[in-house]
Amino acid sequence: MKRVYIETYGCQMNVADTGLLYGALKADGFEKTTDPAEADLMLVNTCAIRENAEQRVVGRIGELKRHKREGDLLGVVGCMAQRLGDDLLDGTRHVDLVIGPDGYSGIGDLVARASDGERLVDVEFKSWEHYEEITPELDGGVSSFVTVQRGCDHRCTFCIVPMTRGPERSRKLADVVAEVQTIASRGVTEVTLLGQTVNNYNDGVDDFGQLLRAVGQVDGIRRVRFTSPHPNDFTDNVMAAMADVPEVCEHVHLPLQSGSSRVLKRMLRRYGRDDFLRCVDDLRNAMPGITLSTDIIVGFPGETEEDFEETLSLVNEVGFDDAFTFIYSVREGTPAEKLGDRVDPKVAGERLQRLIADVRTIARKKNVALVGKTAEVLYEKEARRGDLLQGRTRSNKVVLVERGKDSIGQYEEIRITGTTGSTFTGVPNPQRRALTVV
Numbered sequence: 001m002k003r004v005y006i007e008t009y010g011c012q013m014n015v016a017d018t019g020l021l022y023g024a025l026k027a028d029g030f031e032k033t034t035d036p037a038e039a040d041l042m043l044v045n046t047c048a049i050r051e052n053a054e055q056r057v058v059g060r061i062g063e064l065k066r067h068k069r070e071g072d073l074l075g076v077v078g079c080m081a082q083r084l085g086d087d088l089l090d091g092t093r094h095v096d097l098v099i100g101p102d103g104y105s106g107i108g109d110l111v112a113r114a115s116d117g118e119r120l121v122d123v124e125f126k127s128w129e130h131y132e133e134i135t136p137e138l139d140g141g142v143s144s145f146v147t148v149q150r151g152c153d154h155r156c157t158f159c160i161v162p163m164t165r166g167p168e169r170s171r172k173l174a175d176v177v178a179e180v181q182t183i184a185s186r187g188v189t190e191v192t193l194l195g196q197t198v199n200n201y202n203d204g205v206d207d208f209g210q211l212l213r214a215v216g217q218v219d220g221i222r223r224v225r226f227t228s229p230h231p232n233d234f235t236d237n238v239m240a241a242m243a244d245v246p247e248v249c250e251h252v253h254l255p256l257q258s259g260s261s262r263v264l265k266r267m268l269r270r271y272g273r274d275d276f277l278r279c280v281d282d283l284r285n286a287m288p289g290i291t292l293s294t295d296i297i298v299g300f301p302g303e304t305e306e307d308f309e310e311t312l313s314l315v316n317e318v319g320f321d322d323a324f325t326f327i328y329s330v331r332e333g334t335p336a337e338k339l340g341d342r343v344d345p346k347v348a349g350e351r352l353q354r355l356i357a358d359v360r361t362i363a364r365k366k367n368v369a370l371v372g373k374t375a376e377v378l379y380e381k382e383a384r385r386g387d388l389l390q391g392r393t394r395s396n397k398v399v400l401v402e403r404g405k406d407s408i409g410q411y412e413e414i415r416i417t418g419t420t421g422s423t424f425t426g427v428p429n430p431q432r433r434a435l436t437v438v
């Protein structure tokens with residue numbers, strides 16, 4: 001058997017695509033290996049969202065080339081491959097293949113031709129491509145990603161995704177449900193539906209509200225999550241489905257990016273501060289107790305101290321449970337690249353620290369208030385320390401519980417006994433029935 005090693009960078013969409021790549025290559029006689037030294041084919045599935053993500057990949061390609069024996073192949077796939085295309089092949093002579101996110105159906109043929117000595121690039125956008133003929137390899141976890149939409153039609157001025165993932169398109173609801181049924185038949189009880197603006201899903205007949213209802217009804221599925229939504233696409237239909245479908249978990253990752261309407265306009269996010277706050281209220285009305293995480297960029301060109309203060313005040317007003325915070329990274333070819341008024345990196349760094357401090361203070365206060373409460377966890381994997389398992393609540397809180405690894409994949413009601421400010425410790429709740437075996 002030929003062996004393939006894939007290293008994955010970036011978002012959940014890339015993790016799901018790696019499952020697709022293993023599935024496509026399995027059909028061509030490749031088996032998975034986790035050791036690049038024994039691989040006949042090494043693939044790096046890349047991210048282009050920020051400069052440092054690409055720098056890391058360039059370094060890694062240099063390291064992986066040491067494992068290339070005579071006849072072995074090294075390929076770069078994903079968003080960085082799409083962005084750079086021929087330049088990447090020309091610039092790195094150890095790389096044999098450069099394939100964008102729409103080129104995975106043909107990977108078997110491309111690998112065969114590269115084995116004959118060709119060096120190949122495939123970065124053609126294929127707006128029809130949903131890989132329905134490929135069965136993704138599951139990673140053996142208790143939860144699984146399911147891509148329901150590819151590409152993005154927004155044009156946020158800082159974002160490279162529309163240039164690396166192409167136009168937005170949604171899979172047929174029946175195809176998504178069929179994939180979820182297959183996943184559930186393999187014992188997975190939690191799925192996360194993926195898209196760049198996932199709540200804008202529409203297959204021409206059904207929208208995201210109908211998709212949530214259909215996936216929630218699949219036998220064996222106990223939890224449904226989704227990411228990444230756009231604040232503008234939480235329609236009444238989507239909100240109603242979130243409120244009605246018991247499998248939909250009480251957590252939403254809701255990217256904000258900035259708290260200043262002036263900056264949001266320059267980002268072309270298509271909502272203002274008040275629209276975002278209204279969306280938060282609607283979500284909290286639809287799902288009481290819902291937890292919210294977000295993405296925030298500081299130092300966007302033209303951001304003033306007043307703009308930044310608006311980001312801080314909105315963060316405090318909403319009270320996010322968590323936030324992924326970044327300093328603006330210039331991406332070549334994005335509209336924001338042409339904007340003047342660059343923020344001094346020292347100022348941006350100082351703002352980032354102030355933002356992180358506020359986010360942590362809020363999250364800690366919210367998490368400390370949960371100590372003593374009970375919650376249902378799904379045991380996901382062994383914790384890094386101690387004989388503990390890592391469990392996750394419906395509201396996306398991570399709890400470490402003393403349980404044997406044979407409890408992985410099972411559900412249990414626990415009582416939260418402590419918190420570090422971000423993660424929790426817990427004990428099985430004596431009042432409740434023991435482990436729920438799924």
Ligand code: SF4
Pocket residue numbers: 152153154155156159160161162196197230
């Ligand atoms: S919605 Fe905006 S930030 Fe999100 S992927 Fe699309 S262009 Fe990028």
